[in-house]
Amino acid sequence: MKTNAVTNCEIDKPLCNCGVVGIYNHPEAAVQVYYALHALQHRGQESAGIVASRESSKRPGERSFAIHKAHGLVLDVFNDPQILSEQLRGEHAIGHNRYSTTGSNIKRANIQPFFINSSAVGHLGLAHNGNLTNSATLRKLLSEEGAIFQTTTDSEVILHLIARSREDSIIGRIRDALRIVRGAYSLTILTDQGLVAARDPHGFRPLSIGRIGDGYIVASETCAFDILQAEYIRDVEHNEIVIIDDETVKTGEIKSIQIDDITPEARHCIFEYVYFSRPDSRIYGNSVDKVRRKLGKRLAEEAGVKPEVQDEKVVVIGVPDSSNTATLGYSQVNRELNAPNTRHEIGLIRSHYVGRTFISPGQKNREIKVRTKFNVVKGVLKDQNVVVIDDSIVRGTTSKALVNMLRSAEPEQIHMRISSPPITHPCLYGMDFPSKEELIANQYNLDVESIREELGVDTLQYLSVDGLLESAPAEDGIGYCTACFTGNYPVQIEVGATKLAFDEAE
Ligand code: SF4
Numbered sequence: 001m002k003t004n005a006v007t008n009c010e011i012d013k014p015l016c017n018c019g020v021v022g023i024y025n026h027p028e029a030a031v032q033v034y035y036a037l038h039a040l041q042h043r044g045q046e047s048a049g050i051v052a053s054r055e056s057s058k059r060p061g062e063r064s065f066a067i068h069k070a071h072g073l074v075l076d077v078f079n080d081p082q083i084l085s086e087q088l089r090g091e092h093a094i095g096h097n098r099y100s101t102t103g104s105n106i107k108r109a110n111i112q113p114f115f116i117n118s119s120a121v122g123h124l125g126l127a128h129n130g131n132l133t134n135s136a137t138l139r140k141l142l143s144e145e146g147a148i149f150q151t152t153t154d155s156e157v158i159l160h161l162i163a164r165s166r167e168d169s170i171i172g173r174i175r176d177a178l179r180i181v182r183g184a185y186s187l188t189i190l191t192d193q194g195l196v197a198a199r200d201p202h203g204f205r206p207l208s209i210g211r212i213g214d215g216y217i218v219a220s221e222t223c224a225f226d227i228l229q230a231e232y233i234r235d236v237e238h239n240e241i242v243i244i245d246d247e248t249v250k251t252g253e254i255k256s257i258q259i260d261d262i263t264p265e266a267r268h269c270i271f272e273y274v275y276f277s278r279p280d281s282r283i284y285g286n287s288v289d290k291v292r293r294k295l296g297k298r299l300a301e302e303a304g305v306k307p308e309v310q311d312e313k314v315v316v317i318g319v320p321d322s323s324n325t326a327t328l329g330y331s332q333v334n335r336e337l338n339a340p341n342t343r344h345e346i347g348l349i350r351s352h353y354v355g356r357t358f359i360s361p362g363q364k365n366r367e368i369k370v371r372t373k374f375n376v377v378k379g380v381l382k383d384q385n386v387v388v389i390d391d392s393i394v395r396g397t398t399s400k401a402l403v404n405m406l407r408s409a410e411p412e413q414i415h416m417r418i419s420s421p422p423i424t425h426p427c428l429y430g431m432d433f434p435s436k437e438e439l440i441a442n443q444y445n446l447d448v449e450s451i452r453e454e455l456g457v458d459t460l461q462y463l464s465v466d467g468l469l470e471s472a473p474a475e476d477g478i479g480y481c482t483a484c485f486t487g488n489y490p491v492q493i494e495v496g497a498t499k500l501a502f503d504e505a506e
Contacts, residue, residue: 019043022188025215051125054090130184194245203238296329303461304338317347396440
C-alpha cells in the first residue's frame, strides 16, 4: 500500500491505472493530446507526458521528435504554454497519464511515454495502459542477453522486444514483440511512419478510434473525443494492431492486422463499467452510463428495500461520484418494485479539491481523511429509511467512516447496497488493489452479515456475479474478466520460460 503524504484521487478504491491517447495529422497535435489527457485524468494522476513529431526542417522527408514528461497532474506538467506550442509542435503526438501498477511510482524514468531512437527502429514513442503477466520472465531473459533496462516498468519490455526483433518493417517488429508479451495492453505508439494502436488478444483495457478534423485520434475512453469534438469511429478490437499513416489520411483506410493467428474470446475488464471509466464515455463500443444504470436497476431487483408500511418513504443516496449513475437506476426500479415512495436525494457531497490536501498517514486519521472528501446533507437524511449505494467495497475503511458520518444525520435506518459483488482477488491486468488479506470480503470469509456488522449498517447486500454479467452488454465472441470477484483469471502470471519466442522460432 502506498503511504503518500499527499492524498490520491480516491480513498479506499482500486486505483485507476493509466490513460493513453494518440493523434495523427492535426496542426496542433500536442495541444489536442493535452486536452485529451485532461479528460482522462481520472485514469492516472501521478505523472503525465507527451511525445510529438513533425516534419524535420533540416532533413526533408524525415520527422523530428520531442518529448516532455514529469510527475504531477496534466495541468502541472504542462504549466508553461511554450512547452505545447514550441517544444512539442507538430502534427502527430501520443500522450500518457500514469498511475503506477508496476515499477516505483517515484522513479522519474518510469514516466511515460517512453521514447527511443535507434538505427534499427528509428524514432519510437510508446504509451501503455495495462499490465503484462510475463514481464518478469522476459526481463530476466532480455537482461541475460545483454539488454540494459532504464526503468522498472513492464512496459519497457515491449520496447526491448521491438528493438530485438529481426523483422524488417516497424509494424512487423511491433507485431513480433506483441506475440511474445502476455497480459493486458492497450498501446499507442508513434513511429517515423505513423500512429500505431494495439490491444492485447483478450482486450482487457478499452481503446477507441475517432476522427478529428482531417486526422485521427485513439484514446482509452471516448470522453477524450468529446472534449475535442472528435467523432467516434470504432474500437481497436482485441488482438488487433491498427496503423494510421499518411495513406490513411489520403484514403480514409485504417490498416489493420492481427497479433496472434487465432483470436480468443475477449475478456473485457468488467470493472471498467462498475467504476473505472467515466459514465460519459463509451468503452468496448457501449455507453458506460447505460451499463452502470443497469447495474443499479438489477441491484434493486436483487436487493430492493421495502419499508414495513407501504407508503413509508425510502431515500436513496449515492456515494459520489462513481455511484451516481447506479443510484439513479436503483431508485427508479426500487420505486417500481418495492416502495412507491422511493426518492432519490443528494445526501452526500464530495469535495473535488482535496487532491492536494496534506494528510498525515495512519489509521486514526481515516475519519478526517474521509471528512475532507465527503459531507452529509443532514436535513435530507434525518428520520428517513436511507439506502446508500456504492459501486464497490475494498478494505471497507471508507465505507465505515461514511456510515459514521451518515449516522450523525440521525436517519431511521441505513441500508447499504453495492452495485458489484464482493471483491476477493487482486487484479493482474493493470488495476491496483490492496493485498488479498486486506480486502474486507476476505477478512470476513465472505460472510456478508459480519461485514454488515463491521460497517455498522442495518442491512447490506451486494450485486450477484450473475447480476453483474447479465447487466453488461452481450455480444458474440465477447466475454468479461471478473477475476477480482471470482478468482477466474483469464491469463495467469507466467514464470519459467527459458528462451525468448524469437529464438525458439529459429
Ligand atoms: S481482475 Fe477485475 S479489475 Fe482486473 S481486469 Fe479483471 S475485472 Fe478488471
